[in-house]
Amino acid sequence: MTHPIQPRLTQVFRFVRCTYAHGVAELVYAFDHGEELIERVRFPAAPAVTAERKHAFEAALKLLHLIAGISYYKAGVPPKIELSNGPLDDATADLLEALYLHGLAEFAYRNGLDLRGRIAFPRSGEPSGMVKAATLHLPERTLVPIGGGKDSLVAVEAIKHIGGQATAVWVGNSPLIATCAERTGLPTLNIQRELAPGLFELNRLGAWNGHIPVTAVNSAVLAVAAILYGYDSIAFANERSASAATLEYDGQQVNHQWSKGYAFERLLGDWLHTHVAADLHYCSLLRPYSELAITRAFAKLTPYFDVFSSCNRNFKILGPKPADRWCGECPKCHFVFLALAPFLPKPRLLAIFGRNVLDDEAQTAGFDALLEYHDHKPFECVGEGAEARAAMYALSQRPEWQEDAIVARFRSEILPQLDVAELALEPWLKPAGDHRVPERLQPALAAIG
Numbered sequence: 496m497t498h499p500i501q502p503r504l505t506q507v508f509r510f511v512r513c514t515y516a517h518g519v520a521e522l523v524y525a526f527d528h529g530e531e532l533i534e535r536v537r538f539p540a541a542p543a544v545t546a547e548r549k550h551a552f553e554a555a556l557k558l559l560h561l562i563a564g565i566s567y568y569k570a571g572v573p574p575k576i577e578l579s580n581g582p583l584d585d586a587t588a589d590l591l592e593a594l595y596l597h598g599l600a601e602f603a604y605r606n607g608l609d610l611r612g613r614i615a616f617p618r619s620g621e622p623s624g625m626v627k628a629a630t631l632h633l634p635e636r637t638l639v640p641i642g643g644g645k646d647s648l649v650a651v652e653a654i655k656h657i658g659g660q661a662t663a664v665w666v667g668n669s670p671l672i673a674t675c676a677e678r679t680g681l682p683t684l685n686i687q688r689e690l691a692p693g694l695f696e697l698n699r700l701g702a703w704n705g706h707i708p709v710t711a712v713n714s715a716v717l718a719v720a721a722i723l724y725g726y727d728s729i730a731f732a733n734e735r736s737a738s739a740a741t742l743e744y745d746g747q748q749v750n751h752q753w754s755k756g757y758a759f760e761r762l763l764g765d766w767l768h769t770h771v772a773a774d775l776h777y778c779s780l781l782r783p784y785s786e787l788a789i790t791r792a793f794a795k796l797t798p799y800f801d802v803f804s805s806c807n808r809n810f811k812i813l814g815p816k817p818a819d820r821w822c823g824e825c826p827k828c829h830f831v832f833l834a835l836a837p838f839l840p841k842p843r844l845l846a847i848f849g850r851n852v853l854d855d856e857a858q859t860a861g862f863d864a865l866l867e868y869h870d871h872k873p874f875e876c877v878g879e880g881a882e883a884r885a886a887m888y889a890l891s892q893r894p895e896w897q898e899d900a901i902v903a904r905f906r907s908e909i910l911p912q913l914d915v916a917e918l919a920l921e922p923w924l925k926p927a928g929d930h931r932v933p934e935r936l937q938p939a940l941a942a943i944g
């Protein structure tokens with residue numbers, strides 16, 4: 496009989512094996528000599544892997560195993576990591592160590608842990624180099640991940656605008672995301688992901704728990720899918736402000752959205768070019784845009800208004816979900832309401848949310864955090880504090896909004912402490928900064944701005 500392990504006392508996290516057959520990937524992990532934790536990812540109607548793509552497929556699958564391990568590793572954060580398939584080359588180890596350190600920074604901060612110097616993947620010492628993987632002549636079509644919220648729908652419409660071939664793809668079994676994906680009118684692909692049930696048991700036994708960089712997991716799933724089904728690009732909808740830290744603590748930046756940020760996009764995009772296929776492109780189509788530029792673009796996409804939701808409470812695997820798509824109380828509901836408000840007629844916005852979030856005094860502390868007023872930005876996927884202040888200032892100048900409780904308080908209490916010259920909306924609406932959008936998709940960028 497095996498005794499239940501005490502997750503926080505474990506010494507080794509083991510990547511046991513990773514297999515694939517008939518559209519199902521099994522990703523297997525264990526702590527010490529404890530029971531195997533098996534995560535399954537199901538690729539529907541999967542075609543056979545061709546000989547030409549075999550090497551690329553295996554490389555992508557191996558990366559998925561290594562990345563998805565983060566959900567389990569975090570339960571114990573033991574001092575040692577073991578790989579049954581041998582050590583990693585430097586580029587792979589660098590990618591994983593960056594992901595585990597920065598992607599778990601919020602987890603570490605909230606649990607009072609310091610992961611610096613603790614996460615070391617075994618290395619072969621093989622230099623990374625920048626040798627390109629083979630070109631696979633992947634079909635010119637794009638996987639567009641759908642998250643149920645506004646951002647991915649803006650990306651979808653931009654690709655449709657340039658006549659690009661694309662498939663709306665999502666990981667997991669959210670009916671809300673399925674409805675959004677169907678509304679795009681694109682072909683759809685739903686990949687199922689089942690966490691190892693043993694993780695919930697570890698949680699019950701007092702495992703460490705907290706945020707994981709789920710976009711990295713979804714990205715690795717989609718890299719496997721791109722090779723399996725044949726796509727030359729994966730176009731996420733991660734905004735410019737996703738790269739901004741939520742807070743800084745003890746000399747370390749803590750960014751809730753790290754795997755949505757540009758640093759991770761670069762690491763993974765380069766890794767795919769060198770280890771999987773020279774013609775598989777991983778990018779974010781919204782990288783040059785702020786949240787406000789994206790909400791302005793989304794405000795024109797009326798066909799999605801009755802199906803989308805950015806409220807993450809919809810996406811829990813366990814536990815209750817909001818009755819009507821928007822809980823109206825969480826940082827995402829606060830931010831999306833505020834960021835859409837400057838670009839939509841007020842009655843339209845109230846109809847989407849079924850309430851006026853800005854006239855609810857109970858939400859004052861939540862909005863203060865968004866504005867970084869006596870608080871830091873919330874641990875959620877929300878825009879920068881300066882962006883939220885610009886949106887709030889715009890509303891405070893409009894008669895239809897300025898009497899609402901939260902806006903009125905902003906006018907009387909917060910605005911006098913701010914420099915109005917820094918509150919303009921317009922600078923946020925211009926694209927800026929680098930992106931990695933491949934040439935074929937670049938015309939779609941212009942369709943957003």
Ligand SMILES: CC(=O)N[C@H]1[C@@H](OP(=O)(O)OP(=O)(O)OC[C@H]2O[C@@H](n3ccc(=O)[nH]c3=O)[C@H](O)[C@@H]2O)O[C@H](CO)[C@@H](O)[C@@H]1O[C@H](C)C(=O)N[C@@H](C)C(=O)N[C@@H](CCC(=O)O)C(=O)O
Binds near residue numbers: 809811812813814
């Ligand atoms: C939906 C959600 O926000 N979940 C977070 C929440 O989880 P909770 O315990 O309340 O419920 P479940 O989602 O049902 O998860 C149950 C447990 O399962 C583990 N887990 C789940 C998914 C996974 O991929 N790995 C896991 O290990 C975990 O132990 C759960 O407790 O709180 C958790 C703890 O803080 C978070 O880990 C859950 O976050 C999910 C991974 C998730 O999908 N979150 C996205 C909505 C999310 O945060 N997206 C970010 C993207 C940022 C990035 O860099 O990727 C965003 O929108 O900002």
Ligand SMILES: Nc1ncnc2c1ncn2[C@@H]1O[C@H](COP(=O)(O)OP(=O)(O)OP(=O)(O)O)[C@@H](O)[C@H]1O
Binds near residue numbers: 641732805806
């Ligand atoms: N379940 C999922 N499957 C595939 N991709 C996902 C999933 N959830 C989120 N994503 C993708 O991850 C990226 C970040 O998600 P995010 O929640 O910021 O976007 P969103 O849902 O489109 O918009 P919003 O910011 O309004 O929530 C987006 O490209 C989104 O499509």
